[in-house]
Amino acid sequence: MQMAASCRLPPLPTIREIIRLYNLRAQKQLSQNFLLDLRLTDKIIRQAGNLRNACVCEVGPGPGGLTRSILNAGAADLLVVEKDSRFIPGLQLISEAAPGRVRIVHGDVLTYGMDTAFPPHITKEWEDEPPDLHIIGNLPFSVSTPLIIKWLEEMSNRTGPFAFGRTRLTLTFQKEVAERLTASAGSRQRSRLSIMAQYLSTVNTCFTIPGRAFVPKPDVDVGVVHFTPLVKPRIQQPFKLVEKVVRNVFQFRRKHCHKGLEMLFPEAQRLRMTEELLRRADVDPTLRPADISVGQFRALTDAYGKLCRENTDLFSYEFREELRQKRHRHRQMKSERR
């Protein structure tokens, strides 16, 4: 990794010229919306913090607007992961203008393994300051939501980009999703994503970008969201267990929370075990899902974890599967009677 002494890029064709030069028409089916205004990409990059001599992974660089801002901010080792091969020549042009500072991966960020993508010496202890490694991206909305769920799971397991420590993320989301990620208890946008993101990290919406800033213009505005993993997650249970409890609670978001929690248990013991869970967690069964705090979710997941240890098959129980089997048996009985 070289030190970016003089980090500003030499003059390059504009992003608009790159798009024209390589005939990079945005593909609607890939939800490609480009940022051409370098003042705006600089503003996004500033939200990540000080990038001087940092390692950065940019996901979905496309024609390279954010890429240029990352390099101009002084990143020393920039790994870009782009799925669409049409963008690779334009990215190579940027790479040649910043010798030794850019690595280009033509691949899918959803499957790209980041554990070994950066030198081990940048690794920091989890309890230390975050490492000098940042993940930055303006991804299509269809990718950013599954990707943040995957990264939150890796954050919880300290794998992927979090094998290097508390790696910070600066990502764009559809405004509505950005609002869900940061929503506090009691707000209309409070959802599964709010709990999953907030129990593991400090999440902030930095600013909103109007849809008209993108080419082509999407139908929605976009939020820039920054995540810093917490030293101590606010819930100390395995990710999958937290996800199961939170998913069940929010499946009936307008009902009292006991309704969703009931579905964690087989029909025969449903009411008794839900009562036991709520009693152990000391949570009011008539709370609505959106009103439950992260602390109350901690109490619920701790109580559910304990019940799972006492009842070995409980965690693998899925009420949809029980329902499917019940319907199957019912159909069989009906056809036997005919």
Ligand code: SAM
């Ligand atoms: N970062 C550029 C910008 O801000 O102008 C492009 C943004 S565009 C919304 C999203 C980019 O992500 C496109 O270049 C697209 O090809 C790329 N992309 C989409 N899915 C991807 C995936 N699974 N892995 C890597 N790149 C992906």
